[in-house]
Amino acid sequence: MENNIAPTSTNKDETDKGGNPILYKMFKWIVVRPLLHLFYQEKIYGAENVPLTSNLIVVSNHASDFDPLIVGSCMGRPVAFMAKEELFTIPVISQAIQAFGAYPVKRGAGDRAAIRSAIDSINKGWATGIFLQGTRTLDGKITEPKLGAAMIAAKTQAPFLPVSVWGTETIFPKGAKFPKLFQPVTVRIGELIPAPDSSDRATLEAYTQKCAEAINALHALGR
Template sequence: MSPWLARRWYDCVFWSSFVGFGFGHSLRVIGRKNMPESGPVLVIANHQSYLDPVLVGLASRRYLAYLARESLFRNRFFKGLIESLDALPIDNKGLGKEGLQGTLSLLNRGKCVLVFPEGERTPDGEVHPFKPGISLLIKKNAAPIVPVGIEGAFAAWSRFKKTPSFSPLFLPPNPATIALSVGEAIDPNQLRNLSREESIAFLQQKVQIEFQKARQLKRK
């Protein structure tokens, strides 16, 4: 698939997904200027919903590759769909060797890659501890790291709902039903001299800060 056609397909899938699954939900984003317009970028975000890859893709305005649960690749149709969007499979234990190598390969090709360091969707809407596997990626990564906070997607489609929530028909959605905050890019060299625990804590704090910004934005 040519780069132009791949981009058009990507835009079509992402926008139709947001319209289809997020009908009746408004979206507000701050910090778009913080996302580098080109070159490799490692995006880390809190994980609230199935909608998160779509939301971050719309917020970043970059062609976004991401990691997805291995079980999602067992459905033939869905496998073809998410592979066409540069999704990489990871097991339930986290990033793993193959996920790490795949992510680094995408970054080396200049891609913008989305990772959810929590490893799974939140059970309560809050940011939960990052999995240790993210430290391996941090150690080998040379790309800028952009933290993103997501708020409102949990209410729209939590892990406990089979289908997304919708606003009442013919009524306007609440202001900023879903909000995202894109933080300033982090130079990976800042993490070189930190221990594994320190680097994980540092990045989790950055995502937590953006999450709080998104929460404030949602309430405006």
């Protein structure tokens, strides 16, 4: 059954969390949500599974540059995503993404600084969004999940919230100059997966695989 988006947390300490939660909410409700509803007939399932307080890591598949906006707007609380470090050198864009809680990551390399930034973001009270494969895939399926998210979960004891984004690969296919409109998009939010009880590699690998399987199972449900 399709669900309404969970209500937004109104924690009085939000302004101390970094970023700009007020700007985040304004952009979400005035720009992102109306556009997704009008042009992409977005469906959302499982919104009641989103905890509005406490540590949280939102883990998702990834097929489009629009996924951070889509996933973040479906949560009932602000979600900070990693962003490629090059964006933080561009005037205006740098200030905008930092206002939305984003933190830099070096693509193609294990980045301890990004992991520290993610942990800091969680400690400030933001839900932190991580794409489990780290990069986009053509069909939205997770085939090579990375261990970084599990490492962060082990260090912060933040549970995973598995999320599947279906259909976003058609919005901006390779070679296109402009986004395609009226492409159906579906977001499915699964049940919480408790944080791993150990940070040894075998545990992290098993935990990561469990999360990948949960997301792929949601994705297989389709529209």
